[in-house]
Amino acid sequence: MKNYNKTRIIYVGKVPVGGNHPVSVQSMTNTDTRDIHATIAQIRRLIEAGCEIIRVAVPDMDAANAISVIKNAISIPIIADIHFDWRLAIKSIEKGADAIRINPGNIGGYEKLQKVVQKAKEFYIPIRVGVNSGSLEKDIREKYGVTPEGLVESALRNVAMIVDMGYENLKISLKSSDVLTTIKAYRLISQKTDFPLHLGVTEAGGLVPGTVKSSVALGSLLMDGIGDTMRVSLTRDPEEEIYVGYEILRATGLRKRGPEIISCPTCGRCEINLFNLADEIEKRVKTIKVPLKLAVMGCVVNGPGEAREADLGVAGGKGIGIIFKGEKILKKVSEENLINEFWEEVQKLIDEKESNNK
């Protein structure tokens, strides 16, 4: 069986999704959408963090009406997330949403869906057909249970319904809170359709369990060439979702944003406060967009030898530290000056890299 690794291309606002385009990183606001100021402020923070597409919940007409003002104030496309009430979808589209996300199964039946599709067609904006393991149609649940096959059947049925209505500007998501179900469902559907796929594990949980679940599921799919856009879902500030999203893309070799820090876990050999040093460096590099590889090592065992592939590194000794570049030691400095001296070298390197790129 063939994977449709090369999916069709759709556009969410100006962002291409599908084909050979880079896997885009999305998030969803958790502000009250009707609180326009708070929502805009959060989206701007998310953009700084690297968010490329933003979704907002539209639970009522006031939220739908807020979309036009929010959209005007931000530089990335906005997706309206709608459940139950088809009129909210219509209003969101009229107010300028760059796409809508619906679960066709809960929008109120065939005729309501038709009206929504008609309106999306009129404004030529994509629809994400978002199926969730928690809300499968009754007949599918009876036939398949909550299984990958059931998720795929539900999505394909809904997509076929919309295609029959004459609209193909679509992407698909199949979400489950279970990692193995998620992986199997996306693998299966990628063999059956070439519509672009939005990846995610739903209700993944807090920072650590949510990051693990998203990394295992999305990592595995992305390495198989499956997935065109993604959202990491965490019970946390959405900026963390963006951070984790890019780390998954980096780990799978697909995209790099900003520096990578390799740092050792420390052990009985370590004689400096490496955790503070690594934390401080992690904080400082968050504003840097140039891809760099920095090493923060506790001792000489893991020092310049193990970390020679880093652009720049620091390794601890007894109350001192060395700063190295490849296998070459640049300088030895006292522990209290280590962070500043290292940071100076990082700045130099960034300047070098940036002038090389000119």
Place this chain on the structure above:
Amino acid sequence: MKNYNKTRIIYVGKVPVGGNHPVSVQSMTNTDTRDIHATIAQIRRLIEAGCEIIRVAVPDMDAANAISVIKNAISIPIIADIHFDWRLAIKSIEKGADAIRINPGNIGGYEKLQKVVQKAKEFYIPIRVGVNSGSLEKDIREKYGVTPEGLVESALRNVAMIVDMGYENLKISLKSSDVLTTIKAYRLISQKTDFPLHLGVTEAGGLVPGTVKSSVALGSLLMDGIGDTMRVSLTRDPEEEIYVGYEILRATGLRKRGPEIISCPTCGRCEINLFNLADEIEKRVKTIKVPLKLAVMGCVVNGPGEAREADLGVAGGKGIGIIFKGEKILKKVSEENLINEFWEEVQKLIDEKESNNK
């Protein structure tokens, strides 16, 4: 090509590694090994967190001598981690180490290695042949570069050398700080040997990047049936390594320890402080060892419907919350009583499950 999914079985102390035995979760202390009290205290905390095998750094003779006292005070096997000095390996074995980890390439040549192997044989303790991308032999680096093939060649050469010395009580690790190199190296070696494999990504970094890298690499390998024991490496308190390790095993469907919390990321629909609620529940469940699935949901959209597979769940409304079990609503409570009422139900459920298991 065949994966040796079924590896040979070795014993690290009383813990079987390989074959169909569960993938064990290890960590490494970051205390000064010579500080016996601090090291024992850290290992005891790690055991509480679920650590099954512990490794300690042995940088000098005092550290090697400390092993016997530490070993007597703990209930899990202890591995001595040795670099450069073969005499530290000999001493660690004599002091009761349940296994040693060496990188045969840096232990001082063939004859020194032979002495170490002879001593391990005498005490019948396993040797982990631990190859790292940062310390490949020069000829291998020249021939292969720092590649998966180079890592595998180095490991197999060292293993063959020890097998030729008449000792086969071995396990292998191939560590790189790069996720794709790690995955390829372990896949390759799993086709070429049936010695048990210790999985890990080295110098993975801080909590988020380190968790992502370990989850993508170990997740992918474990789902392919590769890996017999594992250590997540984080620049963090080692207890976090254990926590992440078990989350990876849970996500890949291999092992469950304690409750799983599925929780939504919240959105504009959420009218209660879900982050606090989820954090508080996450904290409270850390002491529970019974596997449970708990749902913490912001609103009715994701409420009992989406989370019906949970054993017990809570969903927010406007200043109130509902507590549900499957699709059945147990009670409605005010936001301030939510955590305590929910916790009461959790306790009841645990009692039920435990009495069923008797």
